[in-house]
Amino acid sequence: MSQEVKKERPAPDPNSAKYKLNAIAMKAYADAQAAKDRGELIGWCSSNFPVEIPETLGIAVCYPENQAAAIAARGAGAKMCEISEADGYSNDICAYARISLAYAKIKDAPEQNMPQPDFMLCCNNICNCMIKWYENLAKELNIPMIMIDIPFNPDYEVSDAEVEYIKAQFWDAIHQLEEITGKKWSDEKYKEVMEYSGRTSRAWLAATSCAKYTPSPFNGFDLLNHMAVMVTARGKVEAADAMETLLKEYEENHATGKSTFREEEKHRIMFEGIACWPWLRATSTGLKSRGINMVTTIYADAFGFIYKDFDDMCRAYAKVPNAINLELARDKRVKLCKENHVEGLLVHTNRSCKLWSGFMYEMSRQIGETCNIPVASFDGDQADPRNFSEAQYDTRVQGLTEIMEANKGV
Amino acid sequence: MKSVTEILEQLKAIAENPRAQKDALIASGKKVVLTAPVYTPEELVHSLGMVPMGAWGGDIELMEAKRYFPAFICSIVQSLVELGIKGVYDGVSAVIIPSLCDSLKVVGENWKYAVPNIPFLPMTYPQNRKPEYGKEFTKKGYEKLIEELEKISGETFEDGKLAQSIRIYNEHNALMRELSEVLADHPEVTAAQRSVVFKSAFFMLKEEHSKVIRELLEALKEQKPGEAKIKIMTTGILADSPSLLNIIDSNGLQIVADDVAAESRQYRTDALEDTTALDSLSGKFCAMDHCSVLYDVEKKRIDLIVETAKNHGARGVLMVLTKFCDPEEFDYPLIKKACDAAGLPIILIEVDRQMENYEQAGTMIETFKDMLGKNS
Structure with a gap:
């Protein structure tokens, strides 16, 4: 052993x-x-x-x-x-x-x-x-x-x-x-919370938009970890401070040619769906080993809660990813793909999430066509390890890689 | 006067061939609007002179729908889209799909692209139904739907006409409730026959279905009840599979009451008098309860199942679980716990609309029957 x-x-x-x-x-x-x-x-x-x-x-x-x-x-x-x-x-x-x-x-x-x-x-x-x-x-x-x-x-x-x-x-x-x-x-306290939430959100949106740089100054898997703070703590001053630090680091990385993605960035993809938490290392390694950086996800857009008052806040909560129709969900993703020079889309068909996966086939077809990028999907689960096959994942990612390479004339 | 058997045969013909019913209605100049599970404001469609037809999918193999849905979405909504793609619904004027569960939310989004020739009319209901703001939101939703239905029908909405439709629907509700009670005293009416009574209601104008139900009630009065069977109660979303019903019948079981969404849950709640007919209809939805797709922190549905089973002398409960229906899957452990506490045996049979092999279900139901027989 x-x-x-x-x-x-x-x-x-x-x-x-x-x-x-x-x-x-x-x-x-x-x-x-x-x-x-x-x-x-x-x-x-x-x-x-x-x-x-x-x-x-x-x-x-x-x-x-x-x-x-x-x-x-x-x-x-x-x-x-x-x-x-x-x-x-x-x-x-x-x-x-x-x-x-x-x-x-x-x-x-x-x-x-x-x-x-x-x-x-x-x-x-x-x-x-x-x-x-x-x-x-x-x-x-x-x-x-x-x-x-x-x-x-x-x-x-x-x-x-x-x-x-x-x-x-x-x-x-x-x-x-x-x-x-x-x-x-x-x-008064609410105004304070709203202000911190706005600061945190603006910093988050700016930090995640640093993926517009080539190479990206960060590994997109970072976002999967950081979004927990966006979801739960964005109304706290500490969160605003931490997100502003994150933005500063990403800008510095860009200026100095560094990145938290440690490999050569050969391809840039968007990842769709919740992470496969039990298989985080396998899913991450499968990309990293091929020089694929997952530069963006819908989280980049989803948790930027910027609103001006109570009514506007109500409206913001009705626009979170799983509450919106296919067209709005598609357009938000197309925007992220275009702004961040995405070359492929990898979709997690998440057994745990009927709503997220239920119209993903049609939506990812439309995103692929609009952005002229290949789409690959794999079966997995956000928390039940029994619903994921490493071999299938590897095959699908390899297929996506080959198309991205062909598109570049590699 | 027609016999019970003749009336049931008449309803069976309709239940088994909704397509012919739809084509005949369209040929007679009527406009047909499909209404998806679980609840839709059929009365609005009716008041505008159109025919609402229930669309709960069908027992068919999924081919085209697989392009839109992953395998773990319930087969009711997948087969609904499959039938749409295959042209079975051609000629209807629209489909109303409420977003009462996650699978229903996604079916509407897919429908727009999979079946573009039939307009998708979403119905957004509130889950917080009891406060006044829930009723207000329901009414706003209905007003939005009315605008769409007016365009399709070419008619103008009138509150007075809606009041008439509500009367027809309330009357039908009452008849269906009465019939369910009367059938409990007629073991000779099989589970398969009981099913066609409920199923046919989705494919007929309610005033016409009411006429037939009245005839059936009269005929049942004249018919001597058959030999007693083992009484059970059913619960679930849908329990109309002919194979399953045959197993129930061949094991000598009688369904004396149900909590099935496509059956009695449709008829529990009437629209009550209110300022306007539209307020009355909005109030109807908000008064609804005891259902897995309607928020209820007290989970009163569970108590209702136990009470109904006891009141009807049911010796056991058969839960027909539509595979991948998470609202029902979440309720099951609590229903089981309550039934166990009440000394009421419960059995879970998982089904879907592509199921062909009922051997396991047959064995389970046979064992269940033996157990209930011994408890007598």
């Missing part, structure tokens, strides 16, 4: 964006635990719930999706999924949900623990699966659930009727939370 020899890595620079971003992500868990230990009520929160609400109210929340991704990335996805399956949950259900339902039952996962919830904060702008998952947790744990319904928008624009519906729910959620926790909404 061979033993892996780990190279000694230098201690991370505490002033680096990577260090700061990781610290924010870890602090979120520590803060929630500390709040729980103080006797405060804490929530479990879906990833695109308006973070401004708990942030303004000063309520600590944890994110089961981030926890499930961390558990899966650290190798316990299958173990946790099987616990839920033994309780009767189909293995066709989203693996994040299966992991989370298992965690609520066994209450311990050394890969990533977090405090148990006193209430659930649900928003279905990413999927309706979220409603079912949180309903079951609320029922099983006998705790309240606050539900913000942001329906899938079949139109290109968000209607005034939808904004009114969302706004009414935001205020309803705020009032329910005030009642549950005893904390009070402050317009």
Whole structure:
């Protein structure tokens, strides 16, 4: 049996964006635990719930999706999924949900623990699966659930009727939370949160747009890690500071000819879908070994929440990736492909995500045609390792590479 | 007066050949609008002089739809698109698809490109249905849909006409509820026959279906109930597979009540009096509950299944799970827990619209029957 020899890595620079971003992500868990230990009520929160609400109210929340991704990335996805399956949950259900339902039952996962919830904060702008998952947790744990319904928008624009519906729910959620926790909404605090969120978002958009440079000053897999902070902490001053640092680093990398993509950048692709967390290294290596840099993903656009007031914020939450129609979703991706000189599209057909994968075949055809780039897809899963084949991935990536090479006349 | 068997044969002919029904309606000058699962405002279509026809896919092999959907999207919506691509729906004026689950959200988006000759009319319902703002959003959604339906029908919407349509639909609801109760006392009506009563309702104008149901109710009064069978209740989205129904019948089981989306869930809620007919229709949706695609933190559907089964003397519950239907898959463990606590045996049979081999389902149902028989 061979033993892996780990190279000694230098201690991370505490002033680096990577260090700061990781610290924010870890602090979120520590803060929630500390709040729980103080006797405060804490929530479990879906990833695109308006973070401004708990942030303004000063309520600590944890994110089961981030926890499930961390558990899966650290190798316990299958173990946790099987616990839920033994309780009767189909293995066709989203693996994040299966992991989370298992965690609520066994209450311990050394890969990533977090405090148990006193209430659930649900928003279905990413999927309706979220409603079912949180309903079951609320029922099983006998705790309240606050539900913000942001329906899938079949139109290109968000209607005034939808904004009114969302706004009414935001205020309803705020009032329910005030009642549950005893904390009070402050317009002044909200303005502060909105300002930080704007700063963080602008820096994120600017940093991710550095992929316009050739070679790109960053490895796109970085975005998959950093977006956790964008989702959960963008209303915090620390997040604004960390994202501004990230932008500065990327600009410096460009100026000095450096990149966090350590290989020669032979090809530039867009990656579509949630990462295969249990197979992150395999999916990353399959690209890196061929000199393929994944320069952009829809996350680059999705989490730039820039809005001017409360109504505008409601509108922004109706425009997150899984809440928009095929045409708007396509146009956002086409823009990213064109601005970042993308040469190929790699699509993760994610068994866990019916909504993300359900019209991807048609949309990726249209993106490929509009941008004149090849498209390849592979089957995988965001958290259940059993739904991924390394051999299939390799074959598909090789096929994509060959077409990109042919297009360049290599 | 027609006999029960004659009426059921008449409904079977309609249930088994919706295409002929659609073609006949179009040939008679009617416009047909398809209504996808699970709930759509059929009354609006009806009030504008058009015929709403339920479109819940069909038991066919998926070929063309595979270009649009990965394999793990439910077969109801995939077969809906397959039928559209194959031209089975040709001649209809539009399809209304509500976005009540993730698979329904994506089917509409694919429909636009897969079946471009039939306009896609989205219906966006609120999940927060109980507060007033939920009702307001429903009404706004209906107003938007009315604009589209007016263009298609060439007619102008009138609240008075909608009130008439609502009366017809409420009356039909009441008859379907009554029929389900009456059939519980008639074990001689098979599960397959019970199914065509519900299925045919999707393909007929409701006033016409009501007429037939009234005849059926009268005929049932005259018919002596057959020998008792083992009573069960069904739950799920769809339970109309002929093979599955045959297994239920050949094992001597009788469906005495159901919580099936394509059956009784359609008829539980009436539109009540309100300021306008449109308010009344909006209120109807908001009053709906007990369904896997409608948000309910209390999960009252589960209690309803147990209560209904007990009230009807059902000895067990058969959950017909449409593969890849996550709203139902999420409810199952909790339904099972509640049934177990109530001492009510439950069996899960997974089906899809491409299923050909029912051997395993047959064995499971046979074992289930044996278990229920012993419990008697």
